[in-house]
Amino acid sequence: MDEQKKDGLEQQEQTPQVEVKPAGQFIQMKPFKFIMLMFFTILITAGLTIFALTFGEKKVVEVKVPIERAEFTKLYEAFDMLKSKYYKDIDDEKVVDGAINGMFDALDDPYSDFMVKDEAEKFNTGLSSSFQGIGAEIQERNGFITVVSPIKNSPAEKAGLLPKDIILTVDGKSIQGFSASEAVALIRGEKGTPVKITVKRGENAEPIQMTIVRDDIPVETVYGEMLDGDIAHIQITSFSEQTADELEKILAEYEGKGMKGIVLDLRQNPGGYLDAALEISNLFVAEGKPIVQVQEKDEEPAIKNAIGGKKYNLPVTVLVDSGSASASEILAAALSESVGAKIVGETSFGKGTVQNVTPLKDGSNLKFTTGKWLTPNGNWINEKGIEPDVKVPYPSYASLPFLDASFEMKEGLQSDSVKVAEEMLEVLGYDPGKVDGVFDQYTERAVKKLQAASKLEETGILTGETTYALMDALRTKMKSDDPQLLKAKELLTAAKE
Secondary structure (H helix, E strand, C coil): CHHHHHHHHHHHHHCCCCCCCCCCCCCCCCHHHHHHHHHHHHHHHHHHHHHHHHHCCCCCCCCCCCCCCHHHHHHHHHHHHHHHHCCCCCCHHHHHHHHHHHHHHHCCCCCCEEECHHHHHHHHHHCCCCEEECCEEEEEECCEEEEEEECCCCHHHHHCCCCCCEEEEECCEECCCCCHHHHHHHHCCCCCCEEEEEEECCCCCCCEEEEEECEEECCCCEEEEEECCCEEEEEECCECCCHHHHHHHHHHHHHHCCCCEEEEECCCCCCECHHHHHHHHCCCCCCCCEEEEEEECCCCCEEEECCCCCCCCCCEEEEECCCCCCHHHHHHHHHHHHHCCEEEECCCCCCCEEEEEEECCCCCEEEEEEEEEECCCCCCCCCCCCCCCEECCCCHHHHCCCCCCCCCECCCCECHHHHHHHHHHHHCCCCCCCCCCECCHHHHHHHHHHHHHCCCCCCCCECHHHHHHHHHHHHHHHHHCCHHHHHHHHHHHHHHC
């Protein structure tokens, strides 16, 4: 160990001496201040560099939003590319809304929809209060806007719009490929203003032109009348927030008048709130019995049973047709399978899904399917509908196309519209001669008889008020001769005997 020390000392002694020159001028600074100065210098330099690279004339680095979910990588890339390379500035909000619309379109679900703020406001007023428009429930199917049903006493119903009609144009603009919300935005408008629509009815029929004047759509959703034999005929036109209360008032009134049976008319009722259908079903379904089953994603069906409360234990028949959808079908199925009510009419629409509406912060809405509903017995009627126990079709004249009141028909004219008018006149008993589409002297004589009965000038020309009088008379006849209602009443009368 001593040798090691000695060797070390010898090495030190042998190291050449270096001449130390005197230092020049210098600044004395404490270590802490020096470190802080260096920190701020680096920070400022980095900041200036980033600013220059980001906002300079030639950006070297593009700052992107961090992507936390890999599935959105392509979406961000597409947006950034449009933002930087598209030949003009893009509307960010419009592009983002379009992307969301694309997501909903990809679902291929006619009941799921993205609604921008204006569309959401119109949708939200539709079931809770009056609104101004033509009064028709529509949906998008296979790229076309299809009528589910017109609302009772609405301009759409008075104009002759029917379930399954396909709306091709609105004010001359094609709406093929539109969502239901986009179509509604075009069709609705201020009371008193006209909207021109082109409708396709049937496979080979020529398009029908209609001009419908917008109006206040009635808030009332329940209408009633007492038929002979103390049978109450009650029509529910939609399921809004107040429908159950409206129905209870009418039922209480008719109960006081000795009501012995009920025809519940759900024809051309497009549906509405699920809760309204449950409340109404509860008036007829015994406590503890199932009303409907609702099945959400990855869940077993949840059965909703009737609870206690006022019950109407009377014979009931239910009227449905192709315009009866959604909540109408829930109610019809509940009364059929849990009460034993007979279903009369035509096969219902077939909507077996449930939607939820979620508002976003900017006022827009996301409406999407959250599950499906099953009948009390576990049947899914989606795209199949409810088959009536007693099938009764509408009379053939009920599906005759709408006549354009602005079109003038007189002797010598030959057209398909003349043939339709002749069919209507024949049904009403005015004897237009041969139904061949030729406006001859017999047709003119029939028109004059109609004008006399309607207290109009007897010109023999079918146009304007005369055309409206013809269609009103046909509608009145269909109501008085309603074969479906007559059969439903007959079944109740037989049940009492």
